[in-house]
Amino acid sequence: MVKYAIKRIAMGLLSLFIVATLTFFLMQAVPGGPFMSEKAISAQAMAALEAKYGLDQPVLVQYKNYLVNALHGDFGPSLKQRGRDVSDIIATKFPVSASLGGTAVVVALVVGIPMGCLAAYHRGKWADNLIIFFATCGIAVPSFVTSSVLIYTFGSKLQLLPTIGLDSPASYIMPVTALAFYPTAYIARLMRSSLLDVMGQDYMRTARAKGVSGFKTLFKHALRNAILPVVTYVGPMLAGLLVGSFVVEKIFTIPGLGREFVSAITNRDYMMIMGTTIFLAALVIAINVVVDILYKIIDPRIKLK
Amino acid sequence: MSDLLLDIKNERLSFFTPAGEVKALNNVSFSMKQGEVLGIVGESGSGKSVTAYSLMGLTAYPGKLIGGELRFNGHEVEKMTEKEFRKMRGEEISIIFQDPMTSLNPVYTIGNQIVEMVRLHTNKDKKEAYARAKELLELVGINEPERRLKQYPHELSGGMRQRVMIAIALACEPKLLIADEPTTALDVTIQAQILELMMELRKKLGMSIIMITHDLGVVASMCEKIAVMYAGKIVEYGTTDEIFYNPKHEYTKGLINSIPKLNQKEKERLVPIEGSPVDLLNPPAGCPFAPRCKSCMKICLRQMPPRTDLSDTHYTQCWLLQKAEFEGKGGKAE
Numbered sequence: 001m002v003k004y005a006i007k008r009i010a011m012g013l014l015s016l017f018i019v020a021t022l023t024f025f026l027m028q029a030v031p032g033g034p035f036m037s038e039k040a041i042s043a044q045a046m047a048a049l050e051a052k053y054g055l056d057q058p059v060l061v062q063y064k065n066y067l068v069n070a071l072h073g074d075f076g077p078s079l080k081q082r083g084r085d086v087s088d089i090i091a092t093k094f095p096v097s098a099s100l101g102g103t104a105v106v107v108a109l110v111v112g113i114p115m116g117c118l119a120a121y122h123r124g125k126w127a128d129n130l131i132i133f134f135a136t137c138g139i140a141v142p143s144f145v146t147s148s149v150l151i152y153t154f155g156s157k158l159q160l161l162p163t164i165g166l167d168s169p170a171s172y173i174m175p176v177t178a179l180a181f182y183p184t185a186y187i188a189r190l191m192r193s194s195l196l197d198v199m200g201q202d203y204m205r206t207a208r209a210k211g212v213s214g215f216k217t218l219f220k221h222a223l224r225n226a227i228l229p230v231v232t233y234v235g236p237m238l239a240g241l242l243v244g245s246f247v248v249e250k251i252f253t254i255p256g257l258g259r260e261f262v263s264a265i266t267n268r269d270y271m272m273i274m275g276t277t278i279f280l281a282a283l284v285i286a287i288n289v290v291v292d293i294l295y296k297i298i299d300p301r302i303k304l305k
Numbered sequence: 306m307s308d309l310l311l312d313i314k315n316e317r318l319s320f321f322t323p324a325g326e327v328k329a330l331n332n333v334s335f336s337m338k339q340g341e342v343l344g345i346v347g348e349s350g351s352g353k354s355v356t357a358y359s360l361m362g363l364t365a366y367p368g369k370l371i372g373g374e375l376r377f378n379g380h381e382v383e384k385m386t387e388k389e390f391r392k393m394r395g396e397e398i399s400i401i402f403q404d405p406m407t408s409l410n411p412v413y414t415i416g417n418q419i420v421e422m423v424r425l426h427t428n429k430d431k432k433e434a435y436a437r438a439k440e441l442l443e444l445v446g447i448n449e450p451e452r453r454l455k456q457y458p459h460e461l462s463g464g465m466r467q468r469v470m471i472a473i474a475l476a477c478e479p480k481l482l483i484a485d486e487p488t489t490a491l492d493v494t495i496q497a498q499i500l501e502l503m504m505e506l507r508k509k510l511g512m513s514i515i516m517i518t519h520d521l522g523v524v525a526s527m528c529e530k531i532a533v534m535y536a537g538k539i540v541e542y543g544t545t546d547e548i549f550y551n552p553k554h555e556y557t558k559g560l561i562n563s564i565p566k567l568n569q570k571e572k573e574r575l576v577p578i579e580g581s582p583v584d585l586l587n588p589p590a591g592c593p594f595a596p597r598c599k600s601c602m603k604i605c606l607r608q609m610p611p612r613t614d615l616s617d618t619h620y621t622q623c624w625l626l627q628k629a630e631f632e633g634k635g636g637k638a639e
Contacts (some may be wrong), residue, residue, distance in 0.1 A: 202407040208363060210422045210473065211394035214387075224412045299412055300457045 004304045008292075012285040019281040020274065024066065027273050028059050034079040034268045038249060053079060066274065075278070076271040080264075086275035089260060094279075096166065097244030097256035103172060103178035105234070109278050112184040113230065116191020118122075121218055131188060138185020147178040147251040162255045175252045179245055183237050186232055194226040201225070224298060231298065235291035239284040243276075309376070310480060310513055311337040311360070316373035318359055327585045329368070331356045331537045337530075339480070342507065342514045344524030344545075346560065347534035350582055353517045356534070357483045361398055362390035378480050396426045403486040405466035409458040413440075413470050416454030422476040441472040446502060464495035468502065475506060482507075483515045486522065500527060521564055525549060530618070533557045536583045536593035543619035553613075553621045555598045568588035593622065600625055 013223040016129075035041065035049050050056040054065060055075075069076060075086040154174060155163035162171040198204065199222055207221045244258025257276070264272035295302045318330040330352050337343050340578035345353045360363045360377060362385060375382035378397050385393070392495035402408045409418060419438035423429055429437060435454070445468040458466055467487060474482055484503065504527060507514055518527055523543065524531055531548040533541040533556065541554040552558045559578040580597035583589060589596065595605040605624050606611075613626040 020454040202402060202404060205363065206402065206408045206470070206473075207410070209361060209400045211391045211396065211425050212421070213391060214625055221410050221413075225410070301411055301459045 001132075001302070008289050012036070012282075012289070015285055016278060016281055020067065020070070020278055021063075023274060023277045024063055025059075027268075027270060028062075030268070032268050032271060043229065051052075051273075053077070070274075070278070075275040078269055078272050080267045080269045080272070086271050089272070090257065090275060092281055093255060093257040093260060094243070096254060098242045098247070100166065100172065100175055100254065101179065101238075101241030101244060103176045105183070105238050107176055107180040108183035108187055109234065111180070111247060112187030113191050113227075113231075115184070115188040117195060117218060117229075119188065120195035120199065121191040121214075128192075129146070132193070135185040135189045135192075138181045139189070141181070142247075143178050143182065143245065144247045144251065146181050147174070147248055150174045150178060166252075166254055175248050175254060177249050178251075179241060183234075184243070186233065186237075190233055191226065192228050194229045195222055198222045198226040215296055226293065228298060231291055231294055235287045236284060239280065239287050242283065243280050308338055308591045309336050310339045310341075310378060311335075312374075312376040313356075313360075314374040316356070316359065316372050318355060318364060319369060319371055321367045323367060323587050329537050329585060329590070330359070330587055331535070333373070333534075334538055335532055335539060335542060336441055337513055337515070340507075340513055340514060341530060342528045344516045344518065344528035344531045346521060346531060347518060347535060348519060348526055349584060350585070351534040352537040353486055353534055355516055355537075357400070357485060357515055360481075360483070361394050361400065362387065363394075363400075378472055379530060392426075393631055395474075395479070396477045397479050398478040398481045399477075400481065400483040400485060401467070401470045401474050401487050403488045405463055405470050406490065407430065408470055409466055411458055413457075413459070414454065415456055416457065419454070419469070419473055419476060422473050426477045437476070438472075441476055442469070444475070444506070445469070447472075464498060467491060467495075467499050471499075471502065471506070475510065476509055479512060481513045481515065483517070485517045486519070487516075488520070489518070489590075491503075496523075503527075503605055521560060533560065536588065537585060538593065538622065539617075540594065540623070541621040543615070543621075547619040551615075551619070553593075553615060553619075554623050555600055556594045557621075557626070592622070602628075 033055070034053075035046055041049075047056065054062060057065070066076070073087075075090075078084050078086055078089060081089065115131050115134075119128045120126050151163050151174065154161045161174050162168065163174070165171055166175075195218075199218075204217060204221060207217045212221070243261070244254075244256035246258045248254070248264045249256040249258040260272060261276050261280075263269075264276055292304060296304050312337065314334050316330050316333040316409060319329070319422045320327040320329055333352070333356055335343070335577065347353050355364055355368070359368075359370060360375065360382060362382075363368070370383055373383065380389070380397075381391065388493040410416070413421075416435065416438055420431070420434045423437050424431075427434070427437075438454055439450045442453055447453055447468055448466060453461070453465075453469075458469075461469065482503075486497050486505070491499060500523065503514065506512075514527075516524060518524060528545055531543060531545055532539045533548065533554065535556050541548065541552065543551075548557060549561065552561055556578070559576075562576045563578060565575055578597060582598070583593045589606065591604070591606045591608050592598070592610055595601045598605065602624055608623045610624040610627055612620050613623050613630060614620045615626070
């Protein structure tokens, strides 16, 4: 187990290094720069700015400098939000996105898994059809449509829920719904098909032959075998939702990290691009390690190597 | 007749599929005494397993019992609810399946799966159930039971897993054990061990066994009575001696003929039964075996033959025997 952990951490660091390298050079390959704007600034000012942030040096030197600094935990200053460090911005914005995304993940699991179970248990009946219909909608409808419909109905027409920010518990309802709709639907479908597969297995027949009740066969014998695909899906989804969604944060005016990803790129804010990308990559890698360990706990046949 | 443990009369069961009604069982009747071993033989799809599963209420949707009387140990099985079935399963009637590799839940320990059975049907607490599980493993001849209880199914061999399945099945000392091709998935040497174990346990616990198999060697060595099934019907029923030494139905004869013989010459071909089983969606009006039967007569294609009793224990359904009986009484055949 210790050996496994060490190996995974080493692999994770290697992946991070590759991600950082690729991002760095891709970013440099994109035309434009952080100090371009509609109002042209003088060549001298531009040169001074570039010199200040070290952008006048050859790309390879910049790359080396960035990596050395990053290894020391210094992700540099934001090029656009003057006077703020990248780590600073991530540290203040991530909790906002994470609280929203975390709630959405919990909702998706708490609603999606039972829905999938219900659909599988009542296969072919109306409950199943209803859930499949819901799931298809959830997968087909993008979050900006969901968000707009929610805002129009509950915010503007009925005036029940606040449409902006995350100040009260009630203000979580709409963005969480918009964020959780797709993963809920996806988990429900995944759970249903996986359960149907498991329910046809021989050991389910054994359980019934033992006299175990229908409910208990489902929850004790089937669920644990069927949940692996869901765990696989939830890992990356969790990472994606925790760092925030650009669309939902923009629509509900939430000061989260999701918006920073997109604006960093449009602004060519090199330091922000690198910082947010490495942060997301690290999160994905860490969650995947947790998922692998969960696999082992759920299914004893899986060996961690 | 109160000494009968099991008495099935005219059982009819169909699967209602989108393609139509599949008549899986057509007027199946047989009975068993306490302690008897009955073999049900027949090719795939002949209804062997369905007959056994219907006793436990395990023929899942879209299978439906549509007629007949099933008496088992004082129960009117055809009228039982799922709840009553649940209590009966495992307690009075148990089953072991064909493939021990897939019949145990891979994510729970052996101990957990035996204890579950014990606790479902007795009032034993966790510790007592665990002790009972250990005892059961010893009973089925598994060494180091303490250690095995903590292991997962994938850590055991096929033969060992089948022993565990038997331990689970026997946890509550059922009156009837259904063995659904228990040795098909095992090596020959392990097969013999498992069969031996089953016979030994039967002697010890006095239970009855229904042995479902297509291995005639297995039934010959284990069973007292044999039911030969074809297309959802019992075409011949009798004691092991009657079936092997005096088979009357053409299908039974074909089955016995198709067994490889020890004195067979090296290049000699095996004798198959020509043709393929009937489509149960559209069963023929007459005898279902008629299209494959070498001695098929006109009437065979038109009408199902009635039952001919050859002795107290031996009966078959074949027009040839009706003819013989008719001629024997001095009449004239058609």
